Amino acid sequence: MRVGFFVTCLVDTMRPGIGFASLKLLEAAGCEVVVPEHQTCCGQPGYNSGDHKSAEAMALKFLAEFETFDYVVLPSGSCAGMIRVHYPDLFKHDPELSARFAALGQRTYELTDFLHRIARLEKVPGTFQGTVTYHDSCSGLRELDVYRQPRALLATMPGVKLQEMVESTTCCGFGGTFSLKYGELSTRMADNKCQHITATGADAIVGGDLGCLLNIEGRLRRTGDHTTRVLHVAEVLSGEEK
Amino acid sequence: MQNNAIDFKRQVTVKLADIKLQGALSRLQSRFVEGRSAVISEIADLPETRNAAAAIRDRVLNDLEHWLLQFEQQATARGAIVHWAETDEDVNRIVAGIARQHGVRTAAKSKSMVSEECELNDALEQAGVEVMETDLGEYILQLAHEAPSHIVAPVVHKNKEEVADLFAEKHQLPRKTGIAELCREAREILRPAFLNADMGISGANFLVAETGSALIVTNEGNGRLVTTLPRVHVAITGIEKVVPTLEDVSTLVRLLPRSATGQSITNYVSVLTGTRGDADHDGPEHFHIVLLDNGRSKLLGSDMQEMLRCIRCGACMNHCPVYQNIGGHAYGWVYPGPMGSILTPLLSGLEKSPDLPNASTFCGACAAVCPVKIPLPDLLRKLREQQMERGMKSRQETFMLKAWAWLALRPNLYALATRIAVRVMRLLGGKERLLHRLPGAHGWSDGRDFPAPAGRTFRELYRQGGRK
Known part of the structure; x- marks a missing residue:
């Protein structure tokens, strides 16, 4: 291919x-x-x-x-x-x-x-050890029906424990230029997302869209969380997350 | 109603800081989102039912004049009088005229968002008619002199304590605290209003062309009292609410309460057909139906026509993360949430509502739950295109968009510019690898740090054959 x-x-x-x-x-x-x-x-x-x-x-x-x-x-x-x-x-x-x-x-x-x-990939190169929680980015979820695919791939990794957050499919507030034009509103939406992430106690929040991940990481760091890792699913699956 | 959407951004700040409002809005999730989710799956063929519902609405909208005329003919044949109102002022004039004609002094009213569009209550009060809202939520708002903040649950922005305070003050009775006690108190005050009203005013969820009926779905029973007890009944709704047959209504009513309030069916579904006949035990002697255009017909045949499919269930706002955080009043006009962000500019002026099409992340939660499959994000995007075409975007935004496109179409220059930018940002990120301030983008950095880039672009690293 x-x-x-x-x-x-x-x-x-x-x-x-x-x-x-x-x-x-x-x-x-x-x-x-x-x-x-x-x-x-x-x-x-x-x-x-x-x-x-x-x-x-x-x-x-x-x-x-x-x-x-x-x-x-x-x-x-x-x-x-x-x-x-x-x-x-x-x-x-x-x-x-x-x-x-x-x-x-x-x-x-x-x-x-x-x-x-x-491609029906069944064995991934990554060796991540820890608990992760998955944020479903809006376009992938609602335009492309991406929900079970990243979870299925993560499930092939013996060291990964998936701890679902509540409202994993609710928007994180990024929305491209929305996050600049309506910063206050966007930040509140990110805050709600971060609270749900924190409540899972996961070591890492994982997702498939960097825009959302930058938004989430930006809010986590601003509110003093410097330990929860924010990773793209490709980084976890490939073992390139270090 | 005056459009105050121009004030949207300032209202967002106010609403985000309103602790009582935030507490009230937090109930949306459990009451409406989980409510819908629990019953929508009762419809075994949901995708097909939504397709059918959209097709019913499209069939009407593609030939609206035909269906409206059939409705008028059938309604007239059963003793009703149909009035055509081009503007909100026409509605007020027509209804005041009906009141005068029948010597009406008091009116009892059930919920109607179209009447909010017209501010009918004020107009009737000026014409010397005393109007009492009888939907519990609308009654509370009438006491508080506030506008609805949701099209189905108008008082969702208030909590029980606020209602208890309001009742104690306005009713001059000892303060009650239980919901049952508060409801009883309201019921005791409303009951004489039903019995004494000369005129009942309602909305209509659907108009049925084949029978000339107005159909309302309600929960409190006030709708049935208002439409059957007084000698005059006036139903007010938008011209787009007509559907061809009762069979069509049954399809739509499978979806409407489930999408709206998470109920399989509402407590009452009233099909109001004609005036009281000789053999009837109840019903009005005079039945007037007032149909409002107010800009709706302009949308027919345009790329915005799909918006007229709307059956006013409110699912889009219940599921909207923007609405969930700011409530309905911030939107500044009658209709809030995603459907309001489209209808307000279309019916009340895009220039008066510049923020509404933009205040969406395009997350698509609204379109995913819309029972008649209105592509809400696509329509919002079309309004943004209109803003661009009509020069309504800020000079800064237009410049940034054009500059980005110009650069992205010149790959070599783009490569150079991005290499410089990521190096500068990496330096500014320092040891922490975080940018606390983004010049020109404080909307981001007022509430968030920006994770600094790695300092080299993927494309340059790839070209060098390196992997980081």
């Missing part, structure tokens, strides 16, 4: 280790992974802020770079949702392009969804 890997702008800039962790997992699953050199951003910030035009331009750039792969995989449910669900919608006025985007979208997967359902 020839897989095009889209690292996402947040992982590229903020936590490149998640990118390498993802590559390790894809290779463990037997994939031939290619990282197109000129990839940047999927266009979601503009799209969700009402800037339809710039999102179209970025979607076309994405199509040119990724259309030839058997599969496209991303370590983010939010960006994968953009490509699978929203790219075809952007080009409704152009049936031919829309169909090409729909075809690309059907081959595009969030990382844990791909590893579990498509």
Whole structure:
């Protein structure tokens, strides 16, 4: 399987280790992974802020770079949702392009969804020891139905104990530019999430979207929690979390 | 009703700091979210039922004029009089006229959000009609001179203690504390109002085209009293509430109470058809149905038409993490939560409600529970697009978006810019690897630290063949 890997702008800039962790997992699953050199951003910030035009331009750039792969995989449910669900919608006025985007979208997967359902990875390289709790990021959950996939993969790790938090599927308050425009409200939502995390007593909060994880980590640290680890699921599964 | 949504941001600050409100809102989760979850699975074919419900609503909206005219014809044939109101003021004028025509001095009213849209009570008081709200929540709000903060549970923002204080003050009776005692006290005051009212005013959850009926779902029984005891009944609702048949209503009523209050069915489902006949024991002598447009017809055929599917269950706000944290009043107009964040700009002006389409994380919890499958986040996004097209976004935001897109379409420049940015941020993060202040993004850093980046981008590390 020839897989095009889209690292996402947040992982590229903020936590490149998640990118390498993802590559390790894809290779463990037997994939031939290619990282197109000129990839940047999927266009979601503009799209969700009402800037339809710039999102179209970025979607076309994405199509040119990724259309030839058997599969496209991303370590983010939010960006994968953009490509699978929203790219075809952007080009409704152009049936031919829309169909090409729909075809690309059907081959595009969030990382844990791909590893579990498509590549059927049964043994992961990671050796994490400890209790974790899982935050379900909104787009992955509601646009792509990612819920049991990361849990199934974590369940293959003998050292990992999953302690579910209450309301794991409630938004953490990130919401991209929402977290900047409505900082106070966003912080309150993050606070609610952090309380649920803390109540589990887990060693680490794990999730599949770096935006949410930065939001959660930012609030935990500001409120004086410097010990709960905040990890992307790829880091835990790959053993690249150290 | 005046739209105060312009004040949204300031209201958010006020509501987040309101401890009583926060306590009251914390009940939403157990009462409505868990309530819905417990009964919605009783519908074995839920996805198909939601599809059917959406299709019923779309069938009507695609030919609304036809269904409204059929409704008018059927209602008229059974003795009702249908009135068409283009604006909220038209509703007030029509209802005041009906009151005058029948010599009405007192009116008993059951819950109607459309009447809130019109501020009908004030208009009737000015016309010399004494109006009494008889839905318990609405009655409490009438005493407190407040607007509803939720379309189904209007007084969800108040706790029992506040109601006890209010009753003691307004009723001039010893303060009660138990819910049963408080309800009894309200019931004793409301009972004569039902018996003495010259006119009953209600809303309508649905209008049935094939029979000309107005249908209301209620729990307290006040709706049935208001619509059958007084000699005049006026039902007020929006033009979009019509459905073709009673069979269609039965599909929608399987979803409405379950989505709204977590009930399999409400205590009362009243199908109000025509005036009192010779053989009838009760019912009004005069039945007027007032149908309000107020901007709804403009949405027909537009890319916002799906919003008119709404059956006002309130599930979107019950499940909205923004609503759950600020309550309904912050939204500034009649309808709060996700459906309100779309309806308020559409019916009352986008320029007066600039925050509402933006105050959403697009988490999608609303669309996931909407019984008629309104794509609420997509509609909010379309309003953001309108703001962009009409130049209503701040210069700073527009610049940032355009600059980001410009850069992201130039990969080499993007690579250079991101390499510099992550190095600077890494340095600023210091030993702690945390940024306590983000210049130009204090919305983030007022309440959160920003975890510093690693200092090298993935793409440059990958290119160098390295792994960290």
